[in-house]
Amino acid sequence: MTNRLWHERAAALNIDGRAFINGSRTWAVSEKQFDNISPIDGRSLGSVARCETADVDLAVAAARTAFEDGRWSGQAPAARKRVLIKFADLVLKHSDELALLETLDMGKPIKYSQSVDVNSASNCLRWYGEAIDKIYDEIAPTASDSLALITREPVGVVAAIVPWNYPMLMASWKIAPALAAGNSVILKPSEKSPLTALRLAEIAIEAGIPAGVFNVVPGYGHEAGAALALHMDVDCIGFTGSTKIGKQILQMAGQSNLKRAWTELGGKSANIVCADCPDLDEAVEAAIGSIYFNQGESCNAPSRLFVEASIKDKFLEKALAMMPDFQPGDPLDEATIMGAIVDATQLKSVMGYIDAGNAEGAKLLHGGQQVKLESGGYYVAPTIFDQVNSSMKIAKEEIFGPVLSVITFTDIQDAIRQANDTPFGLQAAIWTADLSTAIKTARALRAGTVHVNQYDGDDITVPFGGYKQSGNGRDKSLHAFDKYTELKTTWIRIR
16 A cells, blocks of 8 residues: 555544443543544544543453353353454454554554554464364372362453553453453553554454453553552453553552562663674674664663674674664655654653763764654654663663664673673573574573574564563463463362
């Protein structure tokens, strides 16, 4: 589709910002709303329901009723499987609409909203649908006078709070395994990007998910999000977002009913490139492509680049040659590969980190400024700082923007030490032709995923999550079922 056609479709789009509770669209009980601003050009996309405690209570009650009467939880696994696979098919059927909503809402390039977000969300729903009737329970090896059954049961009512950077994908990572296991779900999208979540709820009904089983409550974190975390009738909460808010979620879970709380939080991923890197061009392309993908608004972005001293100049020469390809463009142009920062608040935060890098003595090699000012949107040029040390703010804190910090090393053990010298532990990478170095480094790096001679290798079959303050849960893979199911032992005496 051409740039002009995408803009025409955007202009004609009828956006519904009402919440989705118990199978129907509805405004908040208080009738409060908030304005949804597109980062592309700063224009309003319309009003969205500002859900609060009263709305959360309604959604939880609907979810609880649906769970207890078995309209979904009581269905045979094969029946739930058919519905989730149809859900996945319908997501693809509505791919243009969903991609457009995603791009308008958070500014990512339309080509990636289609090829990554929509396709990956559909694949996630399909994969967990297919998995439903392939997970077996267990019989324990007890004595002959007993039979001990170990079975998985849905936890009940699951709350999912997801961030704004991958709204549809993060939602699918939560709702797909939770629904597959037989739970009822309440999804709270970020107030910065609520549109695809609301549309997914309608598509879920079309697929055959019963009313009350999947609800969406848009609103602010300190209102709707806190109400879910504190709710006494929510059995489990899955959260993806900042470490600061993740800690609050855990505290609220403890203050209320000790609900299970699973968090996937921030990152400050280290990308270590040794002098014996087997393909320097590939390493450069991966480093640059990964940090600037999604405008750098990725928790796993390799924002700390450790380069061995003997190859640093050559590496940076190749990296700087790639910068013209990553200049921000119109997100509705299919040629654009870097779009807009999600909103004015995040733009200000990113620019503040760039100012801090300059103030602390890092060498600005490229970027560092806001661009496309005439658009009315929020765009930052791809930025590279050299001569960074690990004590600098830009090397210690998660920026969530297109800012790369280059740190030089001469000893791999020192690079590992610096890479681990962070409260985060989400992802990391090592580039080397030496197999022993690769294995030893991968073992030493305290991160949930370690890449070797590549970055961002990914599949729904592998778990995603981190060590330390990057969180305590795992999305994706069969391991996600551990979050949304209870293990029950049924002990039978044989006479």
